[in-house]
Amino acid sequence: MKLFFHHCSQGFSNCYVLGTDFPPDAPSPVPGSKPKESSLPKEAIIIDPGNMDSNLLNLIEKNDYTLKGILVTHDHLHHVRGVITLMRIYNTKVYAINPVVCGYPATIVRDGEKISIGPFKVEVFSIPGHSADSAVYKIDRFLFTGDVMNAGLMGNTGSSYAAANQVSALRKKILSLPGDYKIFPGHGPPSSLEAERRFNLDLNFFEHRKNRRPFLGIEL
Secondary structure, three states: OEEEEEEEOOOOEEEEEEEOOOOOOOOOOOOOOOOOOOOOOEEEEEEOOOOOOHHHHHHHHHOOEEEEEEEOOOOOHHHHOOHHHHHHHOOOOEEEOOOEEOOEEOEEOOOOOEEEEOOEEEEEEEOOOOOOOOEEEEEOOEEEEEOOEEOOEEOOOOOHHHHHHHHHHHHHHHHOOOOOOEEEEOOOOOEEHHHHHHHOHHHHHHHHHHOOOOEOOEOO
8 A cells, every 4th residue: 555645735634645556456566577557447545635736636646546435534624625626526435424524425434333445444433522523544554543633642622521532532442452553643743553652642641630640740
């Protein structure tokens, strides 16, 4: 697989395109040689298209990708605005916890569900808190976390109750995953699951508060 990063200027959000290296029926080439031609197209999915511009369009077209689906981590405008243009150009599907995204019907995904989108195996985790429809998608060793977890921080929430629910879901469903994963958030730089286990300030804050231990020199 190849992972491409696209910065969305409207909302300063991250969009990701995950594509196959070679068509599914084409063997990997010998180093220094060209891959064999295949009758099957290369395929891709896109996560959180915050806006659609010529750079994103060229990324899809120049790699000769067939767009198999659009994954939405949550239905906030600066993560989904590009859905409108993509659905006008490509015959593809939207996958989200909400049944409608930008006026288009979505294939509803549910917590714990494992789905196949073309060659991509996707596992869904519902993590409410930042929004009621927030989801994290696990694909291979990648975690696309939207706004529920950024590098070193947790996604903002509207109340302490929502924050507690978000922390609980993250600990139960994401931090408990065995081994390490690459984390690709909706904003900011990538991270790793092991780094977030050890250094995420918000998660550590809640852990210290729960155990009534001092945090950064302050008794909570």
